[in-house]
Amino acid sequence: MPSSTSSSDIPYRQIPERxxxxxxxISAALVVAAVASWELKARSMQHLxxxxxxxxxxxxxxxEERRRLDEPDHDFRVLLLGSSRMLWAAxxxxxxxxxxxxxxxxxxxxxxxxxxxxxxxENTDFDGLVLIGVTPFLFxxxxxxxxxxxxxxxxxxxxxxxxxxxxxxxxxxxHLGFLDDGFKLFELIDHYTDLPERDGxxxxxxxxxxxxxxxxxxxxxxxPPVEVEGSFDNEQILxxxxxxxxxxxxxPEKMDEMAQAAVDFFSPLVEKLRARxxxxxxxxxxxxxxxxxxxxxxRYRDLTWNPMAEGIDAVxxxxxxxxxxxSELEIPEWSHLSRRSQDDFSRRIVPVIERxxxxxxxxxxxxxxxxxxxxx
Amino acid sequence: xxxxxLTFVVFFAIVLSLHYSPFSWRTKKINLLIxxxxxxxxxxxxxxxxxxxxxxxxxxxxKKMFLEQRSVRRRLLLTLSILVNLGILGWFKYGNFLxxxxxxxxxLVGIEWQAPGWDxxxxxxxxxxxxxxxxxxxxxxxxxxxxxxxxLDFSLFVTFFPQLVAGPIVRPAHLIPQFAVPHMAxxxxxxxxxxxxxxxxxQKVVVADGLLSPAAEEVFGADAHVxxxxxxxxxxxxxxxxxxxxxxxxxTAIGVALTLGFSLPNNFRFPYAAIGFSDFxxxxxxxxxxxxxxYLYIPLGGNRKGPGRTYVNLMLTMLLGGLWxxxxxxxxxxxxxxxxxxxxxxxxxxxxxxAAIAKTWLFRVWLALVTYFFVNLTWVFFRAQDFGTAWRMxxxxxxxxxxxxxxxxxxxxxxQVVVTIVAMVAIHWRMxxxxxxxxxxxxxxxxxGVTLAAMLFLIxxxxxxxxAFIYFQF
Numbered sequence: 079m080p081s082s083t084s085s086s087d088i089p090y091r092q093i094p095e096r097x098x099x100x101x102x103x104i105s106a107a108l109v110v111a112a113v114a115s116w117e118l119k120a121r122s123m124q125h126l127x128x129x130x131x132x133x134x135x136x137x138x139x140x141x142e143e144r145r146r147l148d149e150p151d152h153d154f155r156v157l158l159l160g161s162s163r164m165l166w167a168a169x170x171x172x173x174x175x176x177x178x179x180x181x182x183x184x185x186x187x188x189x190x191x192x193x194x195x196x197x198x199x200e201n202t203d204f205d206g207l208v209l210i211g212v213t214p215f216l217f218x219x220x221x222x223x224x225x226x227x228x229x230x231x232x233x234x235x236x237x238x239x240x241x242x243x244x245x246x247x248x249x250x251x252x253h254l255g256f257l258d259d260g261f262k263l264f265e266l267i268d269h270y271t272d273l274p275e276r277d278g279x280x281x282x283x284x285x286x287x288x289x290x291x292x293x294x295x296x297x298x299x300x301x302p303p304v305e306v307e308g309s310f311d312n313e314q315i316l317x318x319x320x321x322x323x324x325x326x327x328x329x330p331e332k333m334d335e336m337a338q339a340a341v342d343f344f345s346p347l348v349e350k351l352r353a354r355x356x357x358x359x360x361x362x363x364x365x366x367x368x369x370x371x372x373x374x375x376x377r378y379r380d381l382t383w384n385p386m387a388e389g390i391d392a393v394x395x396x397x398x399x400x401x402x403x404x405s406e407l408e409i410p411e412w413s414h415l416s417r418r419s420q421d422d423f424s425r426r427i428v429p430v431i432e433r434x435x436x437x438x439x440x441x442x443x444x445x446x447x448x449x450x451x452x453x454x
Numbered sequence: 455x456x457x458x459x460l461t462f463v464v465f466f467a468i469v470l471s472l473h474y475s476p477f478s479w480r481t482k483k484i485n486l487l488i489x490x491x492x493x494x495x496x497x498x499x500x501x502x503x504x505x506x507x508x509x510x511x512x513x514x515x516x517k518k519m520f521l522e523q524r525s526v527r528r529r530l531l532l533t534l535s536i537l538v539n540l541g542i543l544g545w546f547k548y549g550n551f552l553x554x555x556x557x558x559x560x561x562l563v564g565i566e567w568q569a570p571g572w573d574x575x576x577x578x579x580x581x582x583x584x585x586x587x588x589x590x591x592x593x594x595x596x597x598x599x600x601x602x603x604x605x606l607d608f609s610l611f612v613t614f615f616p617q618l619v620a621g622p623i624v625r626p627a628h629l630i631p632q633f634a635v636p637h638m639a640x641x642x643x644x645x646x647x648x649x650x651x652x653x654x655x656x657q658k659v660v661v662a663d664g665l666l667s668p669a670a671e672e673v674f675g676a677d678a679h680v681x682x683x684x685x686x687x688x689x690x691x692x693x694x695x696x697x698x699x700x701x702x703x704x705x706t707a708i709g710v711a712l713t714l715g716f717s718l719p720n721n722f723r724f725p726y727a728a729i730g731f732s733d734f735x736x737x738x739x740x741x742x743x744x745x746x747x748x749y750l751y752i753p754l755g756g757n758r759k760g761p762g763r764t765y766v767n768l769m770l771t772m773l774l775g776g777l778w779x780x781x782x783x784x785x786x787x788x789x790x791x792x793x794x795x796x797x798x799x800x801x802x803x804x805x806x807x808x809a810a811i812a813k814t815w816l817f818r819v820w821l822a823l824v825t826y827f828f829v830n831l832t833w834v835f836f837r838a839q840d841f842g843t844a845w846r847m848x849x850x851x852x853x854x855x856x857x858x859x860x861x862x863x864x865x866x867x868x869x870q871v872v873v874t875i876v877a878m879v880a881i882h883w884r885m886x887x888x889x890x891x892x893x894x895x896x897x898x899x900x901x902x903g904v905t906l907a908a909m910l911f912l913i914x915x916x917x918x919x920x921x922a923f924i925y926f927q928f
Contacts, residue, residue: 091708091717094894096902098645104903105910112911239455239462239496246460256915263915264664273865282864 120256131259135292136225141232155179155447160211162187163363165298166414169424176428183296189223199347205356207446211363214378218336260288284317315411333381341389359393364404367412393438455496457706479636490615501577508587509612511538516594516601535591539584551781579619590626607633616710622721622741637715650709656909657702665874666695669867679859685850691871727886729822731795769793788835
């Protein structure tokens with residue numbers, strides 16, 4: 079009987095007799111040269127080091143920032159919630175200067191703020207100001223949306239290998255531009271190849287490719303090529319938006335339902351936050367072009383915004399009522415602010431919030447943002 | 455932990471460094487064992503306990519079985535090992551499946567039973583390592599091998615990280631003896647091992663995930679009929695994806711083991727050049743098919759109890775082989791179809807093997823096409839989430855798609871699938887009677903360097919999204 083230690087059953091592996099040292103020397107030299115060239119190409123196309131890709135920003139980085147609220151000695155007084163419009167509209171440095179405190183950016187692209195606000199009000203002791211960006215229709219999604227599920231999964235705990243992979247990737251992304259998700263080989267092939275399609279087939283070029291630069295602490299700026307109206311990248315984004323915009327608009331009954339569902343969901347959260355000294359300001363985020371036309375055509379303001387504003391006891395600011403917060407801004411792809419307009423919006427919104435808050439609540443917003451006594 | 459991850463790159467670099475540091479052989483084995491536990495724990499730390507349970511139970515059961523002469527007690531000990539291993543497998547992998555089917559069965563007889571909401575997490579690779587440790591107990595019981603004298607060597611056999619979570623399933627007599635003596639790779643083994651790692655990751659990251667999976671997902675994710683062409687393209691894409699994904703993993707595992715000085719068996723041998731279904735199963739997931747042959751088919755009687763019983767044994771083996779892949783009736787159907795193919799082939803071979811036409815090259819080509827065709831039909835059941843999807847796909851593939859059937863595939867993906875599949879099948883046919891080592895042996899060093907560089911560069915710039923290997927779910 080063979081012993082478990084006998085060597086007779088060990089599978090023999092043929093090993094090719096080659097000069098492997100030379101093989102790997104050639105290979106390594108070529109790979110280094112190729113990767114260096116690829117990195118240069120990426121940077122020439124505005125894929126830069128320090129830019130974390132969108133998916134990482136919306137999920138893993140969101141989770142990291144969200145966990146900061148769970149630390150017992152955090153000193154955050156202002157939170158930013160909402161969807162991508164809030165991400166692209168907020169310059170955190172400018173807001174910090176205007177508010178006297180640096181906001182924590184917790185907006186997630188393609189996702190409504192409902193579940194995130196619920197988690198914050200129910201599971202933290204936060205008692206400051208929450209600025210919620212309202213993107214029509216997306217705001218009314220009370221579910222996980224496009225990225226909320228993954229964001230919450232990361233927040234609730236990733237596996238050790240997932241977390242270490244994220245950390246290593248973040249370190250490398252700080253130095254290498256080609257690691258941007260939008261610069262993956264097959265992403266590039268999908269977006270730059272234009273072939274005739276059969277009827278009914280979705281257009282690969284119409285996929286959203288790259289819309290922003292995402293930095294540490296989730297500061298997000300519009301990607302420069304998209305800012306150029308009529309450019310290839312700008313047109314790709316518009317084509318992507320059109321996929322959603324050509325859908326049948328919601329009927330009025332449905333919009334009533336959405337408004338009521340939002341009132342039922344958000345009202346208790348606002349009350350609970352106010353009871354411990356905090357508050358919420360809802361800001362309808364600026365839009366232009368076909369997005370604005372869509373909102374006007376569906377009468378979002380009449381059928382959804384106004385009922386919500388009447389039903390939820392919070393401060394409501396509709397940027398359409400302020401030229402400096404809407405028509406005077408650059409929104410190159412109808413939905414998100416350019417870098418320059420991000421700065422303008424961040425500077426202009428704070429005085430508007432202060433004014434509206436004083437009118438609505440009869441007190442200064444500084445009383446909410448200022449740190450209360452925590453000696454207990 | 456995935457091979458195609460940055461974490462693994464760092465992990466592997468550390469493991470290699472420790473393995474080639476001036477430690478004693480025993481220390482190096484302990485390092486490998488700890489590394490293997492960390493490799494598994496990186497996915498979900500508490501599930502390392504399952505590895506410990508398998509290790510401890512089978513270690514003691516095998517030792518006692520070896521010394522025990524009374525057959526009743528030996529059988530009892532074997533039963534203990536099988537119960538523990540299959541019990542772990544059954545609970546974690548089939549618990550929800552059994553519960554759901556029980557609920558459906560009850561409702562068929564008019565009993566509405568509310569099942570408890572079990573949220574059972576499937577431990578990664580559980581089907582692989584439980585089969586591997588059961589082979590150890592079975593070999594000792596059948597007196598094919600003696601138990602290992604070293605608990606450390608046996609523990610390492612159970613958990614050896616290159617093949618822990620997705621094979622190849624290695625026999626105890628293949629691996630344990632290698633741990634008994636110091637193993638370090640020669641320069642040739644190191645060079646070729648690294649080459650296999652690059653080849654395996656290229657198959658997985660670039661071919662399977664990059665070129666083929668988008669089309670497969672688009673077609674199999676459709677909730678309505680797709681056109682004849684899209685159905686076939688999606689299925690062919692999946693046939694390529696699953697091969698490159700799984701063979702890519704095995705190749706990487708073999709390469710990783712080789713860089714440490716260890717030898718793992720081949721798990722694939724260009725299966726899409728198979729001529730007949732028996733030939734297919736001598737080329738596809740070889741470690742599983744031989745395991746099923748040696749530990750299920752032959753103990754059931756194999757082909758020694760007459761033709762009728764042979765067909766029953768074949769069907770049973772393949773049905774269970776299908777169920778091994780997943781807790782779903784679609785996997786059972788996949789296995790059943792292969793059992794049916796093998797049975798029919800056996801029947802026809804018995805009747806017509808002597809016919810002159812069977813020896814012609816034209817017949818062999820025809821049989822190869824028939825084999826590829828029918829294997830692709832089985833992939834529909836393997837990939838489909840449910841029978842509704844499978845039925846829609848099969849009807850479309852046979853030309854019964856409705857007029858308004860969807861055409862979801864963009865032209866670019868069609869081109870990618872066609873070019874990749876044609877290339878893959880051509881390579882399989884070119885390589886069917888040789889080995890990659892033989893081809894590499896004849897290739898100039900400069901060309902090898904350029905080829906490896908190209909593959910490595912493509913892996914780096916494809917980046918991947920850390921998609922798990924398909925067989926991690928088994």
